[in-house]
Amino acid sequence: xxxxxxxxSDATGxxxxxxxxxxxxxxxAGDVKVERRPQTRTVDRIRDVVDEAHESGGMLVHTLASTDxxxxxxxxxxxxxxxxxDLLGNVLSDLSAFLGAPPGGVPGGLHRFDxxxxxxxxxxxxxxxxxxxxxxxxxxxxxxxxVGISRTSKTPxxxxxxxxxxxxANVPIxxxxxQPQELFKIDQRKxxxxxxxxxxxxxxxxxxxxxxxxxxxxxxxxxxxIQQEVAFADEVFKRASWPVxxxxxxxxxxxxxxxxxxxxxxxxxxxxxxx
Numbered sequence: 001x002x003x004x005x006x007x008x009s010d011a012t013g014x015x016x017x018x019x020x021x022x023x024x025x026x027x028x029a030g031d032v033k034v035e036r037r038p039q040t041r042t043v044d045r046i047r048d049v050v051d052e053a054h055e056s057g058g059m060l061v062h063t064l065a066s067t068d069x070x071x072x073x074x075x076x077x078x079x080x081x082x083x084x085x086d087l088l089g090n091v092l093s094d095l096s097a098f099l100g101a102p103p104g105g106v107p108g109g110l111h112r113f114d115x116x117x118x119x120x121x122x123x124x125x126x127x128x129x130x131x132x133x134x135x136x137x138x139x140x141x142x143x144x145x146x147v148g149i150s151r152t153s154k155t156p157x158x159x160x161x162x163x164x165x166x167x168x169a170n171v172p173i174x175x176x177x178x179q180p181q182e183l184f185k186i187d188q189r190k191x192x193x194x195x196x197x198x199x200x201x202x203x204x205x206x207x208x209x210x211x212x213x214x215x216x217x218x219x220x221x222x223x224x225x226i227q228q229e230v231a232f233a234d235e236v237f238k239r240a241s242w243p244v245x246x247x248x249x250x251x252x253x254x255x256x257x258x259x260x261x262x263x264x265x266x267x268x269x270x271x272x273x274x275x
Contacts (some may be wrong), residue, residue, distance in 0.1 A: 003032050004058035008049055008073065013038040016063040016087055018124040022159045025131045040064070043072050050076040050084075060084035123162040130169035131155055136182040142169040144263040145186065147237075148194035149173050149229045150220075151204050153247055157194070157259070160252050166260065173236055175229045184240070192259050193237040197248040198226045 007013045007020060013036040020034060037049050040062075046069055053060050060077055062084065064070045070086060077084040129135045130142060132155065139145065143166050146154045154170035161168045171183055183191070196204075205221050219225050237244050243262045245255055 008062035054080040127162040146170040
């Protein structure tokens with residue numbers, strides 16, 4: 001049965017859809033259909049969209065600048081028992097508290113004021129199409145290529161960097177499996193390897209157990225198997241002479257700064273809250 005997610009926006013909805021697609025890339029979600037509902041700027045339109053989601057058993061993801069419309073979609077969705085996710089509300093509330101001023105509630109304000117908006121959207125689209133070994137045929141377009149075994153934060157780091165405008169691809173290293181030749185045909189200075197201490201890696205993988213079959217589950221968290229995976233990847237990195245960033249005790253921002261400095265001649269782009 002096909003499931004639907006409705007992207008609701010008072011502008012184009014492209015921001016919400018790109019974020020949603022990046023998140024969906026973490027799941028086997030081939031049966032999910034994403035539909036935009038742009039230019040949603042009235043209470044009546046909000047009610048129509050919520051009713052549509054209710055009737056189809058769908059979910060709502062929205063970026064609405066208006067406080068009144070965000071309140072309306074929350075109340076209507078709660079009443080109709082429709083799951084909804086507000087991608088913008090918490091950000092606006094936190095910024096309002098920090099800046100000591102209320103948000104303007106201007107539809108499409110992000111598009112208007114951010115001159116790097118289109119590059120970031122292109123970067124997010126690129127990440128989705130080049131996640132977990134996808135899109136190898138044009139891997140050379142990437143500014144940064146991350147490699148590493150499962151759960152070394154390749155995808156979260158890729159998205160984190162894409163939001164800052166970097167074109168990032170990531171390729172998994174599988175124990176005992178030869179790496180794709182496309183990985184060695186690109187400029188090797190773009191490639192950065194991610195590794196993690198086996199004990200920390202095992203702890204992280206244990207958090208993901210529910211989505212695995214019982215037989216695959218044991219191999220995924222087996223301490224010896226994880227040590228073997230890490231050792232295999234370390235040998236691959238050494239043979240290829242790729243720089244290695246250890247993720248074990250570092251935050252995503254720390255790793256991002258290090259990765260950008262290793263893989264590109266570009267300065268690390270900080271978002272306003274990091275300055």
